[in-house]
Amino acid sequence: MSLKEEARFLKKRGVSEMIGYVILITIALVLGTIVFAWVKSYAPTESVACPDGVSLSVKSFQYDCQRSLNITLDNNGRFSETGYFIHATNKTGQELAYIDLSPYLNQTFGGFILNSWVSFFGTPDNSLPPQGQMTSSFYLPVVTVGGKQKLIYGNLTTIEIIPARYQTINNKLKFVTCTDSRIQQDFTC
Amino acid sequence: MEIKRGGRGVSPVIATVLLIALVLVMGTIIFLWAKNIVVEGGQKNGQNVATVCEQVNFDTTYQDGLLTVSNMGNIPIFRVKVEMYKNNGFQTKDITELTSSWASVGLKASGVFSGSIGDVSGVSKIVIIPVLLATSGHGSVTHTCDATYGKDILPLQGTF
Numbered sequence: 338m339s340l341k342e343e344a345r346f347l348k349k350r351g352v353s354e355m356i357g358y359v360i361l362i363t364i365a366l367v368l369g370t371i372v373f374a375w376v377k378s379y380a381p382t383e384s385v386a387c388p389d390g391v392s393l394s395v396k397s398f399q400y401d402c403q404r405s406l407n408i409t410l411d412n413n414g415r416f417s418e419t420g421y422f423i424h425a426t427n428k429t430g431q432e433l434a435y436i437d438l439s440p441y442l443n444q445t446f447g448g449f450i451l452n453s454w455v456s457f458f459g460t461p462d463n464s465l466p467p468q469g470q471m472t473s474s475f476y477l478p479v480v481t482v483g484g485k486q487k488l489i490y491g492n493l494t495t496i497e498i499i500p501a502r503y504q505t506i507n508n509k510l511k512f513v514t515c516t517d518s519r520i521q522q523d524f525t526c
Numbered sequence: 527m528e529i530k531r532g533g534r535g536v537s538p539v540i541a542t543v544l545l546i547a548l549v550l551v552m553g554t555i556i557f558l559w560a561k562n563i564v565v566e567g568g569q570k571n572g573q574n575v576a577t578v579c580e581q582v583n584f585d586t587t588y589q590d591g592l593l594t595v596s597n598m599g600n601i602p603i604f605r606v607k608v609e610m611y612k613n614n615g616f617q618t619k620d621i622t623e624l625t626s627s628w629a630s631v632g633l634k635a636s637g638v639f640s641g642s643i644g645d646v647s648g649v650s651k652i653v654i655i656p657v658l659l660a661t662s663g664h665g666s667v668t669h670t671c672d673a674t675y676g677k678d679i680l681p682l683q684g685t686f
Contacts (some may be wrong), residue, residue, distance in 0.1 A: 356545050361548070369554035378574040384581050385571065385600040422636040424596075432587045433594045435640035453637065475585070499636050507572070514635040516583065516598040 359483035385506055387515035390415035393500045395471060395522045401490050406438070406475040407446075410498070414518070417463035420448075420456040422499040422514060423475075427491045434497040434521075436490050438475050446474040454501060461510075463502045492526040527538040568660025568667045572599075575660035578670035584633075586654045588679045593625075594640040595654060604632035605657035607670055610649045620657075632659070652679040 393416030399407040412418055424434035442450050448471065449459035457471050458464040465471060477493075479486040499519040503510050536544075568575040583599030597603050605628070606621045621628045633639060637670040646652070655676035658669050 353542075356542055359542070359546055363549045363553055367557055371557055378569060378572075379577060380573075399635075424638055428590070431589060433585055433596045433640075435594045435596065435638045437591075438639060458633050501636070503543070511600075512602050512635070516636065 372416070374431075375491070385504075385511055386511055387500075387502065387504065387513050387517065388416060389396060389517075391418065391500055391515045391518045392420060392499060393418065393518065393520060395498070395520060398522060400493065400524050400526075402524070404477045404479065404490070406477065406496075407472060408471040408475075408496070408498075408522070409470060412465050412467050412469045414500075416502060417466045417469075418500050418502045418515075419463050419465070419512075420451070420454050420501050422454045422501065423473075424497045425493045426463055426495045426497075427488070427493055429494050431494070434489070434495060438477075438496065441475045441477055443474040443476050447471060448473045461503060470510060494526075495524065496522050498522070564686075568662045568669050570658060570660045570669075575658055575669040576672075577662075578658060579656065579675045582656045582658070582675060583670065584656060584677065586677050586679055588646070589650060591642055592640050593643045593652075593654075593679075594638065595633065596638045597635060600635045601658065602632055603637075603656045604659040604668060607651040607655040607657060607676075608643060609655065609673075609676070610646065611651040611653070612649050616630050616653075636680075653677070654679065 392411045392412070394411050396409040396411040398409070399405070408423065423438045425436040425438050426434045427436060437453055439450050439453050439455050442448055442455055444450065447457075449456045451459070455473060478489045480489050482486070497519055498521075500515045502513060502515065504513045505511075506513075549630040570578045578601060580602065581599060582601045583597075584603060585596045585598055587594050593608075595603075595606060607618050608621055608624060609616050609618045621643070622641075625641045628639055629637070653673070653676045655673055656671045658671065660667050660669050
């Protein structure tokens with residue numbers, strides 16, 4: 338190489354190799370973190386669901402086709418439960434039970450009304466163990482029409498009960514409803 | 527050739543440290559900016575809200591002039607879109623445009639809505655599509671699930 342070429346070569350400027358490596362590695366790390374955070378949001382996590390084996394059954398009931406409804410529920414499943422949702426229909430053939438009966442629970446006889454469901458003991462835990470039983474009493478609403486009392490919902494034809502429990506999901510205690518374990522009880526008035 | 531000496535400059539060690547610090551700061555700024563874009567679609571239960579639509583489980587009927595929507599799953603349904611098919615076309619409305627009795631918090635797990643949605647004469651089909659509430663970098667956002675997660679209500683005799 339001639340002196341002139343050597344001088345031209347020595348004049349060429351560039352980033353130090355070490356700095357170049359550092360910058361490249363840093364860019365790779367930052368991009369990797371961004372992509373990880375984005376893809377993580379699409380990864381399936383443990384879904385909020387009830388375990389198989391949760392079950393409630395109606396051990397007995399009394400319905401006078403007027404205002405009084407008493408039901409005794411039996412935990413015949415493998416898991417403790419915290420309470421239940423109760424809805425009713427008032428027409429034969431009605432597909433979905435939409436009348437929420439929880440506001441009419443008579444708490445004096447057992448159970449607590451919490452946010453449109455019935456808690457067995459009013460505590461945020463699964464307090465009804467397997468083979469435990471609980472009796473709930475409901476006093477249905479009436480309206481006075483022309484001096485006579487009339488049932489707001491008429492005669493109930495079916496009640497639907499969905500058990501609920503607290504479940505640990507992703508290390509957090511969550512309230513879950515066990516729709517797959519719902520039960521129905523028909524009435525004939 | 528004589529190499530010029532005596533020029534002033536930053537020590538190579540300090541220059542390297544400064545460059546690394548500069549790259550780290552710029553990288554952090556870019557990451558925080560990109561993170562906002564990533565969650566712009568909204569997240570629910572730590573997942574992208576679009577994937578949560580698969581877990582939504584609800585039942586719906588139209589009987590005796592009443593639309594009933596029952597949340598059978600554990601994902602709260604904030605609203606629903608009501609698609610009414612009529613005369614070879616359809617119209618989509620939010621449930622709150624059709625009734626005032628839809629709860630402002632939506633349907634929680636095992637929640638039920640039942641109410642009138644107005645005149646449905648001539649309607650051949652109703653499709654109910656869930657709308658979820660998600661969190662994003664800008665606060666709460668609603669996300670309408672894809673139509674494939676909707677449920678059809680076909681007319682019962684004399685219902686529509």
